[in-house]
Amino acid sequence: MELRVIEKADTMLSIEVAGEDHTFMNVLKGALLETEGVTAATYDVNPEQSGGQTEPILTIKTEENVDALDALEDGAERVIAKSQNFREAFEAAA
């Protein structure tokens, strides 16, 4: 997974996540919105044929005392935790 920072301030981050699509980006966005300290999270992705920016761009805004990059890391950790919880629950039921 290749990341390219497009814009970075203390409480704001705009970053390109190469090689991903809605499958992962929407899960990540959903997890970020549940993460403490994140005030806004969204992503934008254009269709392949549009010819311009076709890799998704994730934008995060955070509360004043939270660094946006740390928030992204927390969001990723949240997705990992969700996946592990899901796997455990599924294996226990199957």
Add this chain to the structure above:
Amino acid sequence: MTEEYEVEFVDLGEREATFLVRPITPAFANGIRRAMIADVPTFSIDTVRFIENSSVMFDEQLGLRLGLVPLSTPPGEFEEGEEVTLSLDVEGPETAYSGDLVASDPMVEPADDNIPIIDLKDGQRLELEADAVLDSGREHAKHQGGVAVSYRHLQTVEVVGERGEFAADDPHVLRGVIEEQEADAAADADAQNGDLVPTDAFDNDLTNRYPEKELDVHDIEDAFVFNVETDGSFDVETLVLEAVGSLETRADELKEAVQL
């Protein structure tokens, strides 16, 4: 920190299953669904070398048919892009079936033996070598392991009163799975509140289960019923776990990339 999930199976077969997950956000549910369709790799024939084809169809047509034969794919044994060779040699008069494909690796063989490839008449012969490659549904639909993957809200039925004496005698069709909340009104004597009831248990018609009642149907928030069917490359359990694993791997990669 994150919520615990509860998974409950309504139906579990090797290739088809229905299960309830809660509490799960729509974002995560859809991520799992999409990952099952496009991101779990399976083997599929991608290159064919024809040694003899005296059948009535062109090489390309047979190549397409061969590509669509599901091949068993053990999880974790192969890397994406790895190839396994299969061969086929059938002489007419006979029908060449997927079961006639002989795999060089016993782990990768046709999931079904009875898919017809072509009917060979007297004197016709088909001999070929095929390379199956491991790739994902994102690349080509023939690599899709999950052929019918969907989810919908778990629903519940509320009895809001008696049906009017002269009300129209229309069926009230509902599909999916309901959680029983009105066991006293149900026509099934064994019904207990909290039961998961697939709607085909009452012929998808709520008037069969709650006769003479006025009903309201509600979605239950953050409770989703998944319906998963695989093409036979692996069982449902493998598909679901591989899909969740692929999301986890990507989150892991992201975390590592951010830390640098």
